[in-house]
Amino acid sequence: MNSLKVKTGDTVVVIAGKDKGRKGKILESFPKDNRIIVDGTKALKKNKKPRSAQEAGGIINITGTMDASNVMLVCSKCGKPTRVGYLVDSNGKKVRICKHKGCNAVLDKAKVKITKKDKNEKPDKPEKAKPEKAEKAEKAEKEKTSKK
Numbered sequence: 001m002n003s004l005k006v007k008t009g010d011t012v013v014v015i016a017g018k019d020k021g022r023k024g025k026i027l028e029s030f031p032k033d034n035r036i037i038v039d040g041t042k043a044l045k046k047n048k049k050p051r052s053a054q055e056a057g058g059i060i061n062i063t064g065t066m067d068a069s070n071v072m073l074v075c076s077k078c079g080k081p082t083r084v085g086y087l088v089d090s091n092g093k094k095v096r097i098c099k100h101k102g103c104n105a106v107l108d109k110a111k112v113k114i115t116k117k118d119k120n121e122k123p124d125k126p127e128k129a130k131p132e133k134a135e136k137a138e139k140a141e142k143e144k145t146s147k148k
Contacts, residue, residue: 004031004068005084005096009109012071013081014041019066023074027063035065042066077105 006012006026013023019041028037042064050057072081075098083099084107096107 004029004034004036006036006068006071006073010107011074011076012036012038013074014038014066014070015072015081016070017042017066026071029068030065033065034068036068036071037063037065038071039063073107075100075103075105075107078103 006029008026008029010026011023012026014020019038022038022041024039024041026036027039030036040063044062044064046060046062048057048060073084073096074080075082078098078100080100080103082103085097085099086094087097087106089095089106098105098107
C-alpha cells in the first residue's frame, strides 16, 4: 500500500493505542510502510552512548511511528474527526473531502501554481559591482588598444 489518506502537516486524532484521544500534527509520513509520526504521541526513550569524549551521552526522548490506520483526520471546518472522501474538482484535480453530513469541506490546502516563463525570456538581474582591480585592468586594456 503506497498511498495514505493523511499527509504531512494534517491535524489528526489518535483512535487506538495508549495515546487514544490525543490530537496532533503529522510530522512525517512513510507511505511505503503505512506509518506516520504524530507530534506529542508515542513518546519513547532511547539510551545514547557517547561516541567521542566531547559528545554527551544519556537518555533521549524521541517520537515513535504509529500505523496510519490508528488516526483519523480532523476536519478544519467542522472540527470533528472524519473519514476521508475523494472528489474531482472543476480543474480535474482529485481533492480530499470531509464525509460528515452537511459539511463536505475540502481538506486539501490550496497549492500555489507557479508558471514557467518563456525559455527565450531571461529574468532581469541587477548588475554586480565589479571590484576595483578588475575595473583598473579593463581601463588599462582599453588604453593599450587605443594606443595601437
